[in-house]
Amino acid sequence: MKSLFPEESFPDSYDHLEKIFNNTYNGIAILTLDGDWIKVNDSMCDMLGYTKNELYNMKIENIIFRDDLGAHATKYERLMQGKIDRYRVMQRYFHKDGSVIWFLISVSLISAIDGKPTQMIWQFSDITSRKLSQDKLRLMLQVVREQNERLTSFADIITHNLRSHSGNLMTVKGFLEDEFEWLKYNDNFKLLTNAIENLEETVSHLTEVAKIKKVEATELETLNLYDYVEKAIYSVAAVARNTKTNIINDVDEELFIKGVPAYLDSIILNFLTNAIKYRSDDRTPQVELSTSEVEGYVILKIADNGMGIDLEKYGKKLFQLYKTFHTNRDSIGLGLFITKNHIESMGGKVEVTSEVDVGTEFSIFFKKAINSTQDLP
Numbered sequence: 398m399k400s401l402f403p404e405e406s407f408p409d410s411y412d413h414l415e416k417i418f419n420n421t422y423n424g425i426a427i428l429t430l431d432g433d434w435i436k437v438n439d440s441m442c443d444m445l446g447y448t449k450n451e452l453y454n455m456k457i458e459n460i461i462f463r464d465d466l467g468a469h470a471t472k473y474e475r476l477m478q479g480k481i482d483r484y485r486v487m488q489r490y491f492h493k494d495g496s497v498i499w500f501l502i503s504v505s506l507i508s509a510i511d512g513k514p515t516q517m518i519w520q521f522s523d524i525t526s527r528k529l530s531q532d533k534l535r536l537m538l539q540v541v542r543e544q545n546e547r548l549t550s551f552a553d554i555i556t557h558n559l560r561s562h563s564g565n566l567m568t569v570k571g572f573l574e575d576e577f578e579w580l581k582y583n584d585n586f587k588l589l590t591n592a593i594e595n596l597e598e599t600v601s602h603l604t605e606v607a608k609i610k611k612v613e614a615t616e617l618e619t620l621n622l623y624d625y626v627e628k629a630i631y632s633v634a635a636v637a638r639n640t641k642t643n644i645i646n647d648v649d650e651e652l653f654i655k656g657v658p659a660y661l662d663s664i665i666l667n668f669l670t671n672a673i674k675y676r677s678d679d680r681t682p683q684v685e686l687s688t689s690e691v692e693g694y695v696i697l698k699i700a701d702n703g704m705g706i707d708l709e710k711y712g713k714k715l716f717q718l719y720k721t722f723h724t725n726r727d728s729i730g731l732g733l734f735i736t737k738n739h740i741e742s743m744g745g746k747v748e749v750t751s752e753v754d755v756g757t758e759f760s761i762f763f764k765k766a767i768n769s770t771q772d773l774p
Contacts, residue, residue, distance in 0.1 A: 424500075424521030427507070430477075432457050435516060444500075444523055446493030462489035462497060469504070476506065477514065487524070499528040559600045566593045617655040617743060619766040622695060623648045625658075626686055629665040633673060642673050642682035649688045654695050654763035660739040665697075667736045668759055672701035677754065694745070695765045700758040706751040715749065 418425060424441035428434060434453050442449055445460065458466060465488045472484035483505040490498050500521045507516040570593055573580055580586040626648045630637075637644055654661075669684065676682035684701045706715065715733060740747050744764045751757040 424523075426519045426521070428457070428517045428519060430514060430517060432517075441521060444492075444498065444521060445490060451493075460491045462491065465489050473504070476504065487528075497525075498523060499525045559596075563593070563597045563600045567597060616657065617764070618658060619653050620656050620658060620661055621650075622652045622654050622661075622688065622697060622763070623650040625661050625665055626697075629662065629669050630686075632666055633669050636670070636673055640673055640676060640682055642676060642684060644669070645683070645685040647685060647687040648697065652688055652690070652695050653766040655766045656743045656763060657739075660743060664736050664739055664761065665699075667733070668699045668761075671733075672699060672703060672757075675757075676701070676703045677756075679754075690765065691762075693765055694762045697761045697763065698758055699761070700756065702756040705753040705755050705757055706749075707753050708749070708751050 419439040421438060421440055424444045425438045426434060426441055427436040434455075434457060437449055437452055442452070445452070447455075468486045468488045472481070472486060475481050476484055483503060485501060485503050487499060487501055490500060492498055501524045502522075503520040505518055506514040507518055509515050570590060573586075623646075626646055630644050630646060633644075636642075672684040673682065680702060682701070682703065684699065687698045687700075689696045689698070708715070737747055740761060740763075745762045747762070748760040749757065750760075
């Protein structure tokens with residue numbers, strides 16, 4: 398077999414070059430332009446399980462996975478036309494023991510003095526472990542996706558059926574009250590009525606939770622944050638006036654975010670109403686809304702001087718379903734759960750700092766949009 402490094406050409410460095418060639422971690426093969434083996438290094442033999450003589454006496458296509466035989470075709474043609482200097486492909490080979498090996502192969506040409514290509518040099522990197530991990534991850538993602546689809550379908554069916562049943566119970570209860578007026582004063586009927594109303598409320602909450610879904614990028618619209626803040630402030634104006642709450646809007650009027658209009662309405666309104674609801678009786682209530690920017694995001698900060706939250710005690714439960722942290726009788730622990738999910742479904746996140754009897758600040762991260770009317774829907 399002819400050496401790649403003729404001894405007469407490199408009398409002082411021949412052995413050194415051969416050692417580099419054979420001891421390189423990656424497999425290296427020199428092939429004819431027709432794809433026949435000329436020379437392989439030791440790593441190539443270790444990767445495939447064949448001796449050098451065994452490889453030299455077989456066609457390379459005999460150990461290539463059948464579906465990958467055409468992997469080089471288009472790129473090899475461009476290489477020979479001089480349009481590219483090298484290319485890389487992923488290709489599967491059969492080990493001598495029959496197992497399949499994934500290689501990332503880098504291909505370039507060896508040319509004569511006149512520039513005419515005479516041979517090819519292929520460098521093989523074993524990426525089998527990486528490919529198996531990717532395939533496993535892809536399979537897991539597919540399983541999760543299918544499970545989510547089934548769960549979504551299940552949730553839709555359950556909430557629909559529960560709404561029907563709870564609605565029927567409310568209707569029957571109404572019929573009984575109309576037909577037997579004395580039932581209104583019966584303690585057991587009062588317990589039944591309370592149970593039916595609680596069921597109706599629970600079904601309503603579950604329906605809201607079931608509606609939450611991941612929003613695709615194509616569903617996000619360009620929204621002016623200031624306009625939505627002003628709208629929410631107007632919505633709570635009566636409550637703010639009755640509680641003497643001072644609301645300050647320092648939101649930048651030129652900031653645009655990517656979001657879903659209904660979600661953004663709900664998010665701002667929920668944080669505003671919470672800030673008013675959990676005000677302190679020891680001072681004049683105040684809520685301040687302001688904005689800042691970090692790379693790719695607009696941050697809406699909503700700070701109040703209310704009751705505050707003990708984050709050491711409740712921090713990990715703050716956004717969980719049906720978790721409450723104050724004594725208000727109308728607190729059910731649903732609003733923050735839904736709000737957080739709305740924020741995350743639009744690609745954002747929410748952070749909180751708080752101190753008991755000092756106040757709370759929520760920082761809501763929204764994906765930033767170009768503040769141009771050309772980007773408006």
